[in-house]
Amino acid sequence: MRPSLSAFKIRANMKPILITGYVNPDLDGTAGMIGYAEFLSKTGKNTVAGVIGEPHEEAKYILDRFNIPYPLLLANANDYDEIVLVDASDLNGLEGKIDPNKIIEIIDHRQAHETDKFPNAKAQIEMVGAAATLIAEKFIKNNLEISKNAAILIYGAIISNTLNFKGSVTTDRDKAAAEWLNKTARLPENFWQELFSAKSDLTGEKLAERIEGDFAWFVLGDKNVGIAQIEIIGADKLISERGEEIIKILDKIKDEMQLDYIFQNTIELLDCKNYLVANDEKTKKLLEKILDIHFVGISAVRPNLIMRKQIIPLLKVELEKN
Ligand SMILES: [Mn+2]
Incomplete structure (x- = not known):
């Protein structure tokens, strides 16, 4: 039997929502997109976390160190119709690889943002130390469990972005989120030293x-x-x-x-x-x-x-x- 038009429509809607960030995202962006994809899927949405380009060294360091599976690595976002941006809210960072009209949601923590350039997006811009903090808060608020991998990544992102809570971008919300995350991540107190030492090697190229x-x-x-x-x-x-x-x-x-x-x-x-x-x-x-x-x-x-x-x-x- 020939499928009806509405069946096609349903199939078209089965395409997952791509959760991504700016091109070549840092740890905050990478952790945030993996965490938010998990959060949305736990609320019944069909999502996939995907990096356009390559995650930064620091993100790779945590992924490799804890054997966490990488998000999808994509050349662009052309295969997706609905896209969420985490830790990104301006056109520059997308390098023309994501159609701003496809963005349905933006979660970021930048004062200078361009949310007006994304006509179909609802935006959450809040001045916390890490965008990943905003993702952790969604789990907390909805009383949802977080996977150990996501907890490690987001905890690392908060440590990195707030410079272990010493940077002036640090807020009590970052501290509270990190404390909650580490109940699951169980990283040692001196984890920041390991993380910071890892990114201090700038020898040669x-x-x-x-x-x-x-x-x-x-x-x-x-x-x-x-x-x-x-x-x-x-x-x-x-x-x-x-x-x-x-x-x-x-x-x-x-x-x-x-x-x-x-x-x-x-x-x-x-x-x-x-x-x-x-x-x-x-x-x-x-x-x-x-x-x-x-x-x-x-x-x-x-x-x-x-x-x-x-x-x-x-x-x-x-x-x-x-
Ligand atoms: Mn960030």
Whole structure:
């Protein structure tokens, strides 16, 4: 018998909802999409977690370390009709690989977001340390059990994003979520040291790979601003030994992407300070003004941790003045 039209319709609707994030997601995005796919499937939805591109080193580290199955690795989102974004809310990060019209939901924690560019999405944007915290809270609120794998990933994402609760992005909600997660994840107290040491190895080619892999750019005012961010134990040593190399990499990216400003926000994980690295006078002046720092050569130290997502709103205010 020929299937009726409505049967086709039902079949079409059987396509899973893709839960993803920005292209080449970091640990927060990767953990968040795996966690949210699990949450939605436990509420009866047909979902699949999929990374477009490749997860960052830190995400791979946790996946490999705990033998957690990888999410689907996709070249683009073309095979899906309904898509949820976790830890992403701007078009840049999607690199043209996801149709914004297909986004039905956005869960993120960025002040500078573009949820208005996604006409069919409901958005949850809340200023917590990790997007993954928002996912953990859904389990807690709905009294749903979380798998050990998802708990480990999300716990790791919170530790990473809040710099073990020392970063000023940290909220009580992140702490409460982490405490709840670790009842299932059962990670040792010093897990943060293991995680941070793992991402501090930037020998050889790994430096360029990390800078390029974690690079992000923004249009602020009418300027294109590129910001590299590196979180490491041993920032001072890295910059004094390999500063010239960092500048070369930044100069190359600046040229290729035709950026007006470019710098690296280097976060020292042990004593919570920043080293800003820039080469051109224009960028140095801008950073000195908004961050109250002073450049000596290519770098400037800033006490108290500041993350890229906190620098962006400051840049935006300054660059939109003109
Ligand atoms: Mn995030």
